Amino acid sequence: MSRVAREIASIAVLSALVALAAADARAQSIHGLPTEGRGSDTKVNTRVGRPSVGKQEYTRYCAGCHGDRGDGMGENTQWIDPKPRDFTQAVFKCRSTPSGTLPTDQDIINTMRRGIVYSNMPQWRPLPDQMQADLLSYIKTFSPRWKTEKAGTPVAIPAETPVTTESILAGRAMFQKFECWKCHGTEGRGDGPSASGLTDSKDQPIHPYDFTTGTRFKCGTTNADLYRIFMTGMDGTPMASFADNIKGDQGWDLVHYLRTLQPVRTPEATLWKTWLATHAGELKPIGPETGGR
Amino acid sequence: MKLTKHAHRTRWLLACALVAGASVAVALPAAATVVRGSDSTVSTGRPTASSQNLEDTYRTYLASIQDEKHAGTASYATKRVKLIPAFARKYGLRCSACHTAWPELNSFGQQFRDNGYQLRNERDSPIAQNNAYIPITVRVTPQFHVERATKQLVDATPGDAKSGQAERTLTSHGFDLSGMDLWTAGTLWKNVSFVALLSSDNFASFHFEAVNLRFDNMGDNPWLNLKVGKFELDNMISEKRFLFLSDNGGSYATYHFSAPGSSVDFGIGDNQLGAELSGHSLNSFTRYSAAILSSNDGDPGSNNFSSYDANLNFSQAFDAGKMGIERLGVYAYIGQRPTSFQTADGADVPGTGSNRKTFYRAGFAGDFFLHKLEFLPYYLHGNDNAFLASSTPSNSPLLDGARDASWNGGFLETHYHLNPQIVFTQRVEAIRMSQQAFPDMPSTLGNIDAYSFGTRWYPFMFSRAGLAVHGEYSLVKTVSPGQLPSEGSTVNIWTSSLLFALDFDF
Numbered sequence: 001m002s003r004v005a006r007e008i009a010s011i012a013v014l015s016a017l018v019a020l021a022a023a024d025a026r027a028q029s030i031h032g033l034p035t036e037g038r039g040s041d042t043k044v045n046t047r048v049g050r051p052s053v054g055k056q057e058y059t060r061y062c063a064g065c066h067g068d069r070g071d072g073m074g075e076n077t078q079w080i081d082p083k084p085r086d087f088t089q090a091v092f093k094c095r096s097t098p099s100g101t102l103p104t105d106q107d108i109i110n111t112m113r114r115g116i117v118y119s120n121m122p123q124w125r126p127l128p129d130q131m132q133a134d135l136l137s138y139i140k141t142f143s144p145r146w147k148t149e150k151a152g153t154p155v156a157i158p159a160e161t162p163v164t165t166e167s168i169l170a171g172r173a174m175f176q177k178f179e180c181w182k183c184h185g186t187e188g189r190g191d192g193p194s195a196s197g198l199t200d201s202k203d204q205p206i207h208p209y210d211f212t213t214g215t216r217f218k219c220g221t222t223n224a225d226l227y228r229i230f231m232t233g234m235d236g237t238p239m240a241s242f243a244d245n246i247k248g249d250q251g252w253d254l255v256h257y258l259r260t261l262q263p264v265r266t267p268e269a270t271l272w273k274t275w276l277a278t279h280a281g282e283l284k285p286i287g288p289e290t291g292g293r
Numbered sequence: 294m295k296l297t298k299h300a301h302r303t304r305w306l307l308a309c310a311l312v313a314g315a316s317v318a319v320a321l322p323a324a325a326t327v328v329r330g331s332d333s334t335v336s337t338g339r340p341t342a343s344s345q346n347l348e349d350t351y352r353t354y355l356a357s358i359q360d361e362k363h364a365g366t367a368s369y370a371t372k373r374v375k376l377i378p379a380f381a382r383k384y385g386l387r388c389s390a391c392h393t394a395w396p397e398l399n400s401f402g403q404q405f406r407d408n409g410y411q412l413r414n415e416r417d418s419p420i421a422q423n424n425a426y427i428p429i430t431v432r433v434t435p436q437f438h439v440e441r442a443t444k445q446l447v448d449a450t451p452g453d454a455k456s457g458q459a460e461r462t463l464t465s466h467g468f469d470l471s472g473m474d475l476w477t478a479g480t481l482w483k484n485v486s487f488v489a490l491l492s493s494d495n496f497a498s499f500h501f502e503a504v505n506l507r508f509d510n511m512g513d514n515p516w517l518n519l520k521v522g523k524f525e526l527d528n529m530i531s532e533k534r535f536l537f538l539s540d541n542g543g544s545y546a547t548y549h550f551s552a553p554g555s556s557v558d559f560g561i562g563d564n565q566l567g568a569e570l571s572g573h574s575l576n577s578f579t580r581y582s583a584a585i586l587s588s589n590d591g592d593p594g595s596n597n598f599s600s601y602d603a604n605l606n607f608s609q610a611f612d613a614g615k616m617g618i619e620r621l622g623v624y625a626y627i628g629q630r631p632t633s634f635q636t637a638d639g640a641d642v643p644g645t646g647s648n649r650k651t652f653y654r655a656g657f658a659g660d661f662f663l664h665k666l667e668f669l670p671y672y673l674h675g676n677d678n679a680f681l682a683s684s685t686p687s688n689s690p691l692l693d694g695a696r697d698a699s700w701n702g703g704f705l706e707t708h709y710h711l712n713p714q715i716v717f718t719q720r721v722e723a724i725r726m727s728q729q730a731f732p733d734m735p736s737t738l739g740n741i742d743a744y745s746f747g748t749r750w751y752p753f754m755f756s757r758a759g760l761a762v763h764g765e766y767s768l769v770k771t772v773s774p775g776q777l778p779s780e781g782s783t784v785n786i787w788t789s790s791l792l793f794a795l796d797f798d799f
Binding site: 047056059060061063064065075076079080115116117118119120121122123124125126127128129130131213214216 | 384385386387389390400401403404405412413414415416575576577578612613614615617618712713754755756
């Protein structure tokens with residue numbers, strides 16, 4: 001191989017190594033969790049949308065599922081489970097705002113970028129920011145709510161408490177107390193006694209989240225994302241807001257417990273596994289007629 | 294070493310024959326169907342120590358022109374292009390979600406492809422699909438086309454082989470079929486993807502255009518993906534996914550050019566056999582790939598085993614606000630070819646090539662959007678070692694004056710996306726020899742100028758199948774060796790295609 005060829009090859013290999021090192025550094029930020037969604041919510045889109053432009057892009061990317069009229073009745077809807085969002089109702093699962101209020105623009109942008117796992121909603125992360133803003137502005141033309149209401153005020157998320165055995169145990173008790181198991185199952189498998197009969201706000205069957213197979217949540221990947229879901233609920237689904245029931249640090253306890261159910265290596269799972277090795281017999285099973293521990 | 298007069302003449306004849314072969318392959322696609330390899334590679338022949346009489350080579354070339362293998366009677370043998378409604382069916386997305394105008398990928402389609410044809414919504418594995426779902430797609434293109442070629446050698450008196458030769462402009466037209474793509478691709482499991490693409494000519498003679506297995510996101514890291522098999526090089530501007538179909542416009546001349554007289558059989562647009570390590574950022578704005586490839590131009594079972602090439606690509610995209618996404622990339626292909634073989638009964642023994650010499654192709658590519666206007670500039674610099682350029686075995690001394698052959702080529706392609714269902718296209722392309730293998734060869738020999746324009750209209754847009762009504766005109770000028778005594782050392786051959794096609798994919 002000639003000298004020029006060797007130099008080109010060397011530069012390329014070095015570039016690749018630098019890129020991989022950078023990627024690895026990012027990957028270590030949330031150990032054991034998949035790369036999708038990481039940081040996707042941190043980029044704020046401040047561009048001004050243009051509905052007329054957004055209409056064409058909506059036809060290109062969205063209408064097949066969400067329908068030309070935004071009513072969630074695209075040509076693919078009949079084959080899709082769960083059904084696509086009906087924009088004419090302006091009811092959104094993933095929000096930072098209280099239940100019943102409109103989401104912020106950034107909430108919808110985040111959903112576009114993040115996609116929704118276990119659904120046909122892909123991650124539209126490669127679309128330019130301006131296009132995302134254009135799409136958002138067009139989506140907001142489907143419901144009059146956007147003209148008469150303002151987005152809710154994002155719920156406050158307190159600083160996360162330390163991950164401790166006590167916190168996990170407290171979260172487990174809450175899982176029992178608030179009857180999360182009725183839908184999500186006693187082991188978080190999404191197979192609780194109520195699971196089979198759940199429907200969404202359009203009377204379409206809907207499945208509870210299975211923590212034991214999911215590495216990402218519907219509305220994010222981080223602990224803060226999970227905390228936010230408790231507080232905002234997922235409008236249009238049976239997942240209610242627990243903002244009135246869960247106070248302050250209690251939410252983090254539940255987060256820490258749910259993290260132990262996931263099939264990924266998290267600090268919570270590691271700690272829990274160690275504790276269970278010597279204390280498993282002290283736990284009461286989750287489910288009806290028990291009180292957890 | 295002092296060249297004899299005979300050596301000069303035979304060397305010139307060989308150069309003429311080979312450049313003519315290469316030129317015809319580019320400019321006269323009908324002939325290209327004869328000289329191209331299984332994946333439409335322009336093949337000028339592997340270096341042989343000396344086995345063929347050079348003058349016979351030249352006569353063979355002349356005969357090929359007279360044998361009605363010219364553009365005027367060309368059959369449609371376009372570069373097959375890729376789009377997969379099977380994925381649209383799997384995920385319920387319209388073609389336009391992944392394609393600016395199918396088959397060209399947009400930024401989302403690029404990410405989808407980089408992820409191993411996965412959306413990564415935890416529904417990629419086959420187990421998440423209905424049992425009845427089989428990811429197969431078929432593409433064929435019924436068409437009407439007009440082909441025209443100037444300065445074609447024919448008998449001066451039709452039917453009288455002894456009447457001498459004359460040059461005529463030949464024109465033909467009629468209804469025709471393209472070849473067919475039969476493609477299956479998808480996932481075997483989460484993060485294990487596959488492609489099996491069988492392509493045929495218009496006589497339904499199939500070959501393996503692409504067959505590969507890819508391990509995606511290894512270690513849950515998008516920067517690590519490994520693909521093994523036969524695949525398209527990671528060209529930023531994909532010839533397999535472009536918007537031209539005609540005989541003359543249906544391939545990038547720059548991607549398949551061979552220097553006059555060179556024995557290098559490589560085309561950067563040809564699918565290759567090997568292994569590729571690649572990676573990308575989460576949004577695929579940053580991409581790299583590094584591949585090691587068998588030195589056989591992707592031709593399974595061919596002679597040039599036991600030798601390897603390397604291909605490197607890097608590209609970076611930028612969000613340019615209202616303009617769109619702009620991408621710029623660089624690439625380099627460093628290859629080698631044996632210049633001699635062990636022989637048995639005078640015939641080369643496969644896989645025993647030795648005395649390898651290098652060649653390289655390097656350059657840059659861009660994909661720039663100005664709202665609905667898309668520009669695709671491409672530049673390539675090519676260089677063949679003197680032994681390869683002059684088809685000389687490296688265990689023999691070079692002929693006097695023999696040197697590296699080098700050239701520059703490139704194109705500027707433009708798309709205007711009026712809306713997701715109508716696109717207008719044009720492309721201007723040029724190749725210029727900067728150094729011939731021998732100083733006394735005409736400096737312009739092998740040069741190519743090409744121009745194409747067209748439009749595609751997609752009457753409907755949904756997630757099950759695709760149809761494009763395609764119109765295109767292409768014109769190519771090739772500087773070829775003079776064919777008649779009355780001509781100079783070179784002659785310009787003009788070929789053109791006019792195509793109307795119904796391009797469908799299900």
